[in-house]
Amino acid sequence: xxxxxxxxxxxxxxLALSGLLGNFGYxxxxxxxxxxxxxxxxxxxxxxxxxxxxxxxDKVYLYTGNDVAPKNQARYVMHNWLVFSSPDMVTWTEHSIxxxxxxxxxxxxxxxxxxxxxxxxxxxxxxxxxxxxxxxKAIGVAxxxxxxxxxxxxxxxxxxxxxxxxxxxxSWDDIDPTVFIDDDGQAYLMWGNTTCHYAKLNSNMTELxxxxxxxEGLHKFTEAPWLHKRNGWFYLSYATLFPEKIAYAMSRSxxxxxxxxxxxxxxxxxxxxxxxxIITFKGKDYFIxxxxxxxxxxxxxxxxxxxxYLYYNPDGTMKRVVMTGExxxxxx
Numbered sequence: 001x002x003x004x005x006x007x008x009x010x011x012x013x014x015l016a017l018s019g020l021l022g023n024f025g026y027x028x029x030x031x032x033x034x035x036x037x038x039x040x041x042x043x044x045x046x047x048x049x050x051x052x053x054x055x056x057x058d059k060v061y062l063y064t065g066n067d068v069a070p071k072n073q074a075r076y077v078m079h080n081w082l083v084f085s086s087p088d089m090v091t092w093t094e095h096s097i098x099x100x101x102x103x104x105x106x107x108x109x110x111x112x113x114x115x116x117x118x119x120x121x122x123x124x125x126x127x128x129x130x131x132x133x134x135x136x137k138a139i140g141v142a143x144x145x146x147x148x149x150x151x152x153x154x155x156x157x158x159x160x161x162x163x164x165x166x167x168x169x170x171s172w173d174d175i176d177p178t179v180f181i182d183d184d185g186q187a188y189l190m191w192g193n194t195t196c197h198y199a200k201l202n203s204n205m206t207e208l209x210x211x212x213x214x215x216e217g218l219h220k221f222t223e224a225p226w227l228h229k230r231n232g233w234f235y236l237s238y239a240t241l242f243p244e245k246i247a248y249a250m251s252r253s254x255x256x257x258x259x260x261x262x263x264x265x266x267x268x269x270x271x272x273x274x275x276x277x278i279i280t281f282k283g284k285d286y287f288i289x290x291x292x293x294x295x296x297x298x299x300x301x302x303x304x305x306x307x308x309y310l311y312y313n314p315d316g317t318m319k320r321v322v323m324t325g326e327x328x329x330x331x332x
Contacts, residue, residue: 032093032094032095032096033045033093033094034091034092034093034094035084035091035092035093035094036090036091037090037091037092037327038327039324039325039326039327040291040293040306040307040308040323040324040325040326040327041290041291041293041294041304041305041306042092042304042305042306042307042327043084043092043094043304043305044294044304046066046082047066047067047068047294047295047302047303047304048064048065048066048067048082048290048303048304048305049064049065049066049067049078049113049273049275049290049303049304049305050064050065050112050113050114050176050224050275050290050303051063051064051275051276051277051288051289051290051305052064052113052114052115052116052178052277053277053279053286053288054115054116054117054118054147054279055279055280055281056118056147058087059085059086059087059147060085060086060087060089060279060281061083061084061085061116061147061148062083062084062085062086062092062288062305063081063082063083063098063114063115063116063125064081064082064083064084064290064305065078065081065082065111065112065113066078066079066080066081066082066111067301067302067303069298069301069302072297072298073298073301074298074300074301075301076110076112076301077301078109078110078111078112079100079101079102079109079111080097080099080100080101080111081097081098081099081100081111081114081125081127082094082097082098083095083098083147083148083149085147085148088330088331088332089281089286089307089328089329089330089331090328090329090330091330095148095149096148096149096150098125098144098148098149098150098151099111099125099127099142099149099150099151101129101130103142103151103152103153104129104140104142104153105153105156106131106132106133106140106156106157106158107129107130107131107132107138107140107158108129108130108131108132109129109130110128110129110130110137111127111129112127112128112129112137112175112176113127113128113175113176113177113224113275114126114127114128114177115177115178115179115226115277116147117179117180117181117187117205118147119181119187119205121145122143122144122145122205123143123144123145123146123147123151124141124142124143124154124179124205124206125141125142125143125144125151126139126140126141126159126177126178126179126189127139127140127141127142127177128174128175128176128177128191129158131158131161131162134158134161134162134163135162135163135171136161136162136163136170136171136172136173136174137162137171137172137173137174137175138158138160138161138162138174139158139159139160139174139175139177139189139191140153140155140158140159141153141154141155141159141205141206142154143205143206154205154206155206159189159206159207159208160174160177160189160191160212161174162174164212165192165195165197165212167195167214168192168193168194168195170193170194172193173192173193173194173195174191174192174193174197175191175192175193175223176191176192176193176223176224176225176275177189177190177191178190178191178225178226178227179201179227180227180228180229180254182229182254183229185203186200187200187201187202187203187205188200188201188227188254189201189208190215190225190227190236191225192215192221192223192225193222193223194221194222194223195214195221196214196215196218196221196225196238197212197213197214197215198212198213198214198215198254199211199212199213213255215236215256215258216256216257216258217249217256217257217258217259217260218236218238218249218258218260219240219247219249219260220240220241220247221238221240222238222239222240222241222242222244223238223239223244224238224239224244224246224273224274224275224276225237225238226238226276226277226278227254228278228279230280230312230316231316232252233250233251233252233316234250234251234252234253234254235248235249235250235278235318236248236249236250236251236258237264237276237278239273239274239275239276240263242272243267243271243272243273243274244267244268244272244273244274245263245264245265245266245267245274246263246264246265246274246276246289246321247260247261247262247263247264248260248261248262248264248318249261250316250317261317261318262320263320264276264287264318264320264321265287265289265320265321265323266320266323268289268290268291268292268306268323269291269292269293269299269323270291270292270293270295270296270299270300271290271291271292271299271300271303272300273290273300273303274289274290275289275290276288276289277289278310281331282331282332283331284309284328284331285309285310285311285312286307286308286309286310286328287307287308287309287310287321288305288306288307289305289306289307289308289321289323290303290304290305290306291303291304291306291323292304293306306323306327307327307328308321308322308323308324308327308328309321309322309328
């Protein structure tokens with residue numbers, strides 16, 4: 001069971017603080033929701049899906065989709081993304097809705113998976129969304145001066161559209177963007193379904209800097225790539241097969257060759273999809289994912305974020321994640 005504290009502020013204080021923040025250009029609501037998680041799923045008052053996470057200034061910022069399909073309906077209904085922050089992995093603050101599909105004038109609905117990254121004091125959010133005029137899914141990028149938003153369209157157009165990638169003969173192959181900045185400052189965007197693509201990003205983070213390339217050597221890639229780096233190794237985790245498990249590969253270069261290392265996470269209970277984020281925070285490693293535990297029927301379309309520990313072997317390979325109901329403990 002989760003305990004949700006709803007902060008209630010006096011009207012006068014709200015107005016005063018709203019006015020003060022307005023002078024600094026912030027347009028978000030002041031009243032946040034504080035969630036004290038006691039296990040998995042970590043959030044139960046609404047559905048959360050497709051987690052991405054970022055560590056910034058001693059906090060973890062968790063970015064998710066929001067499943068809002070009516071009860072018993074087996075379809076994805078997602079209109080906006082959500083943001084939560086935590087100083088300890090247990091106490092989470094839900095902030096105002098940071099980004100909606102309507103914030104992209106060129107797009108139409110379907111707030112699918114994305115990831116946020118910081119560069120030079122700005123925060124860039126790459127998301128998968130339905131294009132309004134070009135058939136199929138596309139990838140957009142939004143920007144903010146704050147990790148909790150509000151975010152706005154950084155380009156006024158998609159950075160990736162379905163007609164730019166033609167190997168997979170489907171309309172949803174341009175989804176699930178992950179973004180990574182290497183030690184030399186070069187940024188990369190990676191995404192895909194069926195075929196995994198990647199490209200360099202310009203230093204402005206809103207333009208490609210070179211051709212779109214294909215990631216070779218992945219074993220039964222489905223979707224949901226996630227890049228991270230540790231001790232000179234690049235790790236590419238991704239969803240495989242369907243219902244999805246999470247597998248991973250390792251390489252000494254983001255350009256490959258990639259060596260398949262096996263399954264990292266089994267099918268996440270009551271959910272056909274499996275979407276992960278991997279972070280290190282205050283000396284511990286975490287695997288963040290979603291399952292369908294809250295809703296017995298159609299859990300695949302009413303998903304909830306969970307967090308468990310991630311462990312590495314001495315040779316750098318990752319141990320298979322143990323999914324638990326207890327989740328993780330508070331860290332200082």
